Amino acid sequence: MKFSNTYSQLDSAFYQRIAPTKVAAPQLLLWNKNLAQSLLIDEQITNNHNLLAQYFSGNQIPDGAEPMALAYSGHQFGHFNPNLGDGRAHLLGEIIDNDNKRFDIQLKGSGPTQFSRQGDGRCAIGPAVREYIMSEAMFALGVPTSRCLSVVITGEPVYREQVMPGAVVTRVASSHIRVGTFQYFAAKGDLESLNTLTDYTINRHFSHIDINAEDKIEQFLVCAIDKQIELIIAWMRVGFIHGVMNTDNTAISGETIDFGPCAMMSHYHSGTVFSSIDKQGRYAFGNQPHIAQWNMARLAECLLLLVDSNQEKALEKIEPLIIAFNAKFETAYFTMLANKLGLNEVAKKDHQFINELLELMQKQQLDYTSTFAKLTDSLTDTDIQDTLKQQLGDWYANWLTMLASKNQSAQTAKTLMAKNNPLVIPRNHHVEAILAEYETSGQSTVIDDFLEVLRSPYEQLKRTSQFQDEPKDGDHQYRTFCGT
Template identity: 50%
Template sequence: MTIGWHFDNTYSKLSNTFKEEIKPTPVHNPAVVILNDNLAKDLNLDFSNISKKDLSEIFSGNKIPKDITTIAQAYAGHQFGHFTMLGDGRAVLLGEHIASNNKRFDVQFKGSGRTSFSRTGDGRAVLGPMLREYIISEAIHTLKIPTTRSLAVVKTGEKVVRENLLPGAILTRVASSHIRVGTFQYIAAKQNLDDLNTLVNYTIDRHYPEIKSSNNKALDLLNLVMERQCKLVVDWMRVGFIHGVMNTDNMAISGETIDYGPCAFMNQYDPKTVFSSIDKFGRYSFSNQPPITKWNLARFAECLIPIINKDEDTAIKLATETIDNFQNIYEEKWLNMMRDKLGLYGNDKNDKKLINDLLNWMQKNKADYTNTFCYLMNIKINDQIYKDEHFVKWYNEWQKRISKNNNSKERSLKLMNNVNPIIIPRNHKVEEALAAANEDNLEVMNKLLSILSKPYEKQVDIQDYQLPLNNKDYQTFCGT
């Protein structure tokens, strides 16, 4: 088939400690629900001459390209703080596709059957959570945030047992790689120094080639991963995204957002916002995302101790100093991000107070996070709340700050337009799309995806997609 696959599967050539060779479990009656044409073009793939039946066979894993070795990857993870040996319990890595720009992408089937890592799971996925991952990952991509993406979703034609019988589905996920903090935890737990060195070198070759000749590759890797994770989480905070399950197995070494389980977007500004049904104590709440990132990075640092320095005390000291610098890196990036959201050029000693005064007002008055910044960009959505005298006073202080550094309102507005989305995936709109898709109506989802594809542009007749619902009791679920 003239699709354009160009596989070069390097991870599958690593020792069996890293993976299990396994094929996807065939399904009886697959049918394509959605194919991501834009992503296919980015990957230099052409499915235009492929029949729907053949597409279904390809993206269900029933028909895989010749001469490739499909694998399930081994990894561990701290899940809500508790360490567990894990692995791909319902996913199979088809291979690494090389696009024409010589970039390498993992292509993985999610929901493709049992593996030796499945434990008590059935290895399957259901349609709703797979479409949720498709919608939210595409939204995160168009919001200019690093992320894995979804190439296709197929229904399997089979029912999956969860709380009740649900339609089965398989998602094809595309990622820079699926190497996680949990991958390092798994290899470190095996206490084989050669394997740990192999993983460090492989990761550097794939994601951080600039440090290949470094004198201390492990320490430099820790610093670079920390830098990327800081940037990623600052971007999440910029748009009000709550990942919902920031276990160490869900932190990609590449710095991409990965695993869209109980994720959601914050409406009313509240730092303690949690939507995940399994996060009973707010471990992964909106405001806890930065400290949890630091915690996860500390677990990553622990894995690298044996190769940071031969002397364990020295290695621990170097790793600790690196992790202790997280707060400085994060706070600087966060402050600059918030300056951008408010259109502030240059630095002013009162900027942090100005920012926090706004956030405190938003929390006290239950103002919508996204729409407040829209209001500041002269996009009026349900604007009665902004007539509050305390907000007006803050607004005047903000206007004075904007005028500093020979700045103009037009220049500030341009900066704000680049970072403040006009549209986000409102949780109730996502649920509407998923409910319709479960009834074989894809129009609602396709319209939502179309609107979400231009989050920074003014669009006509989208008011219904901008207004939040009062979803205080809204919950999201892992779907596993």
């Protein structure tokens, strides 16, 4: 592994240098071979499972790695905590992949740090495997996301509601810079570090921006906003509900991070919530765009003093950028839904027609993924057409008329829809069943079989049908937990 570390060159205020806590008997459970190849990790390492277990449990530090726990703050369910940070994670360092892109390599569940707040710094096997499954599924679905390189069993128990086997998961992300990272220095009034962080983030993620430009902050904020819109649109395209969109879980890179209480929507309803701790529905499926804008407003607050020492002048420049979020999102949202319906363009007058479908789906408790997959297949399957005519009534006939009016052939529309409507997603009941089966058998083959299907979500593989069934209760009783 060839580390090329830059975050470690920042001031010590950005992190705590600390090594992971060693574990008793590490064993490699899951290894992401394709990801390892893209990161140019030497095959001699990837073929040595004992060495991989040592490296990715934290027992042995790879040459060139510089372990540290990152500092950040965060709004958690709307309440600000100025001192969060990596309480159970260690950034080993950064690796350049075969496309010359820089990625963080981070261990999660690797022991306590100064940010642990009396926590044990560990992770149970269930949440570790869950993050591996979900992040790989999201990547294959075409959603911007962090990924998992490995899961290592520690050979030690973790004490939660019950005693569980411990694990360390290795996360790969474009960076771990969060809205909360900016909040950390803004809360301290440390403008020097805030400016350093801004320049570093621009150079790392938005290098087309000139850091000497007079309007660099405005340009940076626009880029960060656009990344969040792209992310939320991708989530909503596949029915993903993050469940804990706190500012410390909002990556500036626009990638999905922290898969704790996330879930996939079954029956369509904009108010769908699965997280057991989201009592008020703050992070419900349909609220995700509003929360993303709220999080971007918190980022903007941090940047005001870097824009102008006169707060009124700073607000005049920044506030319109936050307000513009709504119009940008609406355009992207209806374009996404139009593509799911085989329309390569959408006019303002078409928005109501698209909303009528969602209203029908919500009223009839239709499955989000299955309905769009059926619409796709119905263009060439008369049996499915008859089913949808019964479910959707006049709307279905009007949709076919709309396609024809836009001079789109059935095959052209189906090709576009097939790219945007997955055949299979990591349905909640299947994820839970796979985790339970693994915990019972201890055999990773059940995970591998599931992942084989999830990594080709737009193709009908031999095993795809095993994981397409809808939950019997529509997931009405399903609840997720942080698992940390």
